[in-house]
Amino acid sequence: MTASGPGQPGHLLIEVLRILDRLSVPSAVVDGFAVSFHGVVRGTDDADAAIWLKGTSLDRSDPVRELTNAGFKAELRSGEADDPITAVIVVHDSYGNRTDLLLGVRGMDPAAPSRAVASTLLGSPIRLIGAEDLIAMKIFAGGSRDLDDAKSVLQVTGSQLDLKLVRKLTRRYGVREAKTIDRLIKETISPP
16 A cells, blocks of 8 residues: 555554565564554544564664665664664655654663554555553653653553563563653552
8 A cells, every 4th residue: 555645654654664574684573553452542634654674684774775775765774872762764745745664772671572563554564563561652742742642541551460470561661761751550440
């Protein structure tokens, strides 16, 4: 399924994930589409995925080259020393749709790809970041929308979550995040 105009980031994401799949690059959709899957459906104008090159024979330039050869504008951007994202490949199509491929999130558990769940988007198979990892990532991001996203996932999937794992994953990001997850769990899952 290819994009036929602007405002179709999901279509671009599917095309990008197909290319990554051909390269045998593990990936998991994160951000708005993952929140809609695990929590409350919300509109999104972006389509982001985390990708893992460790364990493959590829380096950061390989996906960029393949995406460029497929007709997309793909740019590798490295994060600063204190940036939570170590690197990102920003992909645009000819309509201005954008997908960010996160090449590393500081503090993310290396086992996150193994907890990704299979689903479909626009009739195409995809993998989405697991709910526990998504909550931890959103708390780490720390913006008001991110915290609302984490809270919605907790509310919708709370009884199905491994709360011990959620706390462990969130602690990997820092003390502030550990306090935030404890507060959110108390507000959303535990009775007052």
